[in-house]
Amino acid sequence: MSADRAGRLQRLGSETFDLIVVGGGITGAAIAAQAAQSGLATALLEEQDFGSGTSSASSKMLHGGLRYLEHGKIKLVKEALHERGRLVRRLGTARAKTIPFLLPLRGSSSRRLQLRFGTWLYQRLSGSLALGPRSVLSPEQVLQKVPQLRSEGLRGGIEYYEGVVDDTFLVLELVHEAADAGAVVLNHANVTGPLLTGGRIEGVAFRDLLSGTESTVRAKSVVNAAGVWSRSWAGESRSPPMRPSKGVHLVFRKSSFPLSEAVVMEAEDRRWVFALPYGSLVVVGTTDTDYDGDYRRVRPQRADLEYLMSTVEREFPGAKVRPQDIVDAYAGLRPLLAGQGDTTSELSREDLVYVDPSGLVTTVGGKLTTHAAMARRTLDRLGPSSRSRPLVPAGPKEPTYSGRPWPGSDWLLGTFALEPPARQALVRSVVQEAVQYLGPCTLEDIIDRRLHALNRLEESFDGLIEEISRTAAELLEWPEEERLHQCQNYREHLREYEQETLRFRAPKGGSA
Ligand SMILES: Cc1cc2nc3c(=O)[nH]c(=O)nc-3n(C[C@H](O)[C@H](O)[C@H](O)COP(=O)(O)OP(=O)(O)OC[C@H]3O[C@@H](n4cnc5c(N)ncnc54)[C@H](O)[C@@H]3O)c2cc1C
Missing domain, CATH: 3.30.9.10 (D-Amino Acid Oxidase, subunit A, domain 2)
Structure with a gap:
């Protein structure tokens, strides 16, 4: 385990936070970033890797949702268009593209x-x-x-x-922002249930999936941003039906x-x-x-x-x-x-902030495009009902989207369109950066999120797995046995994930 991860686990076990956010997709990452930048002592726990849920599977559009006008959702579309425009400006042309x-x-x-x-x-x-x-x-x-x-x-x-934006890089940017503002962020940390005292939520229990260790974290408020999994850890009665x-x-x-x-x-x-x-x-x-x-x-x-x-x-x-x-x-x-x-x-794309009697705040629904508005609405609901003073006194701030460069000189060119020397340098810098800040723990974290590969069925891809694993092994100090184990796991994940696509692609009469 890296010293950094051990330090974060130690802080989670010993400090009392203002806010725990469960779920490191776009919603949880935005809430954690805004909270930490507003001065709240924040912890963000993600079961797998940051962005590994719905947030890396979007259509990658920053949009208002033209078709929702057909359902008469004018207010929803207007807000999303407003958020779209502000986000595109704040991210800048190196990270958000405008296309016809x-x-x-x-x-x-x-x-x-x-x-x-x-x-x-x-x-x-x-x-x-x-x-x-x-x-x-x-x-x-x-x-x-x-x-x-x-x-x-x-x-x-x-x-x-x-x-148009890279959804996964946007999540990672917000997780970085949260960490830079002092939040303790941890991936591969499965929240298993709420800690309740006298019916009030005072923290969560979690399992570190890398070591198997069970632990607890305490906080004044807990936000459930686990997307479709909101009910799985919190219980059926504590969050809205999906x-x-x-x-x-x-x-x-x-x-x-x-x-x-x-x-x-x-x-x-x-x-x-x-x-x-x-x-x-x-x-x-x-x-x-x-x-x-x-x-x-x-x-x-x-x-x-x-x-x-x-x-x-x-x-x-x-x-x-x-x-x-x-x-x-x-x-x-x-x-x-x-x-x-x-x-x-036909179902609504609106988001909902739901506070249950224990004080657990659940935020679900919405879109990638409207994450900042969802985070504002969530932070506005923290505190007043349970305390005399709101937890975020001056109204929540916005994430700053600080301008940390995203992988590649221009991510839209596609990392994997690069020639080998440039690609190797890129892989090295991505892994180094990630090790320093967010701890990618597996080869899948690196390939599927930190590099966000979207050409995994190309013939040449297998060679890339080998190449990337060697760089990762060097920087993450994996012994050769661990590197081979990571490669095998990743290939199995890919085969299992893409098996139907492989069959579908196979020429008629041929095999996958
Ligand atoms: C096919 C598709 C296309 C879309 N296209 C667009 C688009 O073009 N533009 C747009 O604006 N929006 C789009 N959306 C919507 C947008 O992607 C989602 O609204 C958004 O990503 C949801 O983010 P989230 O953070 O709420 O959920 P998630 O990204 O799923 O995050 C929840 C996280 O919680 C974690 N978690 C779960 N259980 C636990 C636990 N017990 N402990 C710790 N962590 C846990 C999960 O691992 C996950 O990472 C699209 C959605 C889909 C499905």
Whole structure:
């Protein structure tokens, strides 16, 4: 165990904190960063690695949610657009990109009018924080911009702008911010239950998954930001009911699916699916289906892959994209609040801060884009009901997004598009930085989050696993036996995670 991790465990066991945050996804990381920067003694505990839950499986858009206007959610969309605009500015162009989105217009005249009006309203609601102009295009202009698109029934298009971000790096940035402001942050720390005295929550019990040691942490307030897992550790009665929805994405290389701007497609069931240029890659997603399996084992399944692939094939006949071109696929669960609605896509994307009688504060729902607003709302609820003075006196601050460089000189170029010497230097700097601050503990932490690889099915990837493991072993002082063990674990994780995608990609008649 690193001296740093031992020191953090020691502090957790001996200090009384103002706030414990359970769950190191975007919500927990934002709350911990804002709390620590507001002067609260904060602890952040994450069961696996920071960002390893839903927050690394998003569509990577900073957006207001154009389609929620169809459900009349004007207030929700307006807030998200406001947060989008502020976040894109604060992150700066090195970390958040602004890109054009193309919405082809097809179908009946009333549907086309509805989409024209919807995008007009979206632009109006963005106000001075709009990321670019909205333009109405002719069919010829649409095809000039995206020639591979289906021309049949095309009656024009709308172009508008949204933000794109690396979701995982954004989480890690906020965890860094929390740690820099004095918070004790610990991954691989599974919170097993609340500590209650006279019915009031006074801390949590947790297990250090690396050593197996059980321990407790005490605090004046506890926030549950465990997303779809909120009820698993806190108990059914202490947090609101959820209806998780599964979302899957496919990843292609731009060389096999050349796309210069994002395209909004309507799938056969009329849901919206996005094709998003993402550095040297193109990300296609997402599905939106009820999920009642094991939350830790959510995987892309054949039906998800077929749904997305058939949408791509139908909407981009000119691109001739094949299943063999898929270089990665990933799945995540939306932490949606249970409510009215036959399908999960009709459920509200609103967030909720719920305080139960023990004082446990649960924050769920929302979006990556609105994390700062969710954190503000959560911190506003700490204290007053249980104390005479609020815990955060002057109103919570915002994370500063301090400008710590993200991996690579320009992450959108794609870490793995780099040539070997540059890539090795990058891997070294990422591992060094992570060791110093957040302690990646496994090869999976390093590859899937700290480097955020999204090309894991490429043939050359196996060689990269070897290369990265050698750098990690050197910096993390893994003996050769441990390095081999880490490589084996990672390969098994990858095979198990991507097994359906591998089968789906295999040429007909061949084997995976
Ligand atoms: C397919 C999909 C696409 C999306 N696309 C977008 C998008 O483009 N833009 C956007 O703004 N939003 C998007 N979202 C929504 C957004 O990703 C989520 O709202 C957000 O990531 C939820 O973050 P979270 O921190 O609440 O949950 P999570 O990221 O799941 O974090 C919860 C954390 O709690 C940890 N945890 C669980 N139990 C315990 C325990 N007992 N002890 C300690 N830790 C524990 C978990 O390991 C996990 O890391 C998308 C969501 C999905 C599923």
